[in-house]
Amino acid sequence: MKSIGDHIKQSRLALGLSQADAAKKLNISTPAFCKIETGQTDLNISRLLQISKTFKVPVMQLIAGQSEGSNSSEELTALKKELIEKEEEINKLRKKVIDLYDKLGI
Numbered sequence: 001m002k003s004i005g006d007h008i009k010q011s012r013l014a015l016g017l018s019q020a021d022a023a024k025k026l027n028i029s030t031p032a033f034c035k036i037e038t039g040q041t042d043l044n045i046s047r048l049l050q051i052s053k054t055f056k057v058p059v060m061q062l063i064a065g066q067s068e069g070s071n072s073s074e075e076l077t078a079l080k081k082e083l084i085e086k087e088e089e090i091n092k093l094r095k096k097v098i099d100l101y102d103k104l105g106i
Contacts, residue, residue: 004048005039007065011055012037025054 012022023033035041036051043051052059 002065003039004043004063005037007062008051008055009037010065011051011057011062015055022054026050 012019015022017025019033019037020030023030026033032041036043036047048059048062052062055062
């Protein structure tokens, strides 16, 4: 699985920018940008948003490496299934909490 840094690099290369060019657009040093691409620096939300805006790509593309229309129906089906399983798990846990409150007489 590729990292956020890899996705940022792909977006930068798609724009035909060097690391120095990208760093200049982001008002950071080239070594700082290099550390972002190589994953040596953890990104905060504001920096991620800045990169997204500067590169004119959705934040999700930087995070997951997907363009807006690239979700396949198989991926969506798998995600829906996982969501249903998680909802069922949450409901079971809620029931356990209610049962525990009943046992405690609360």
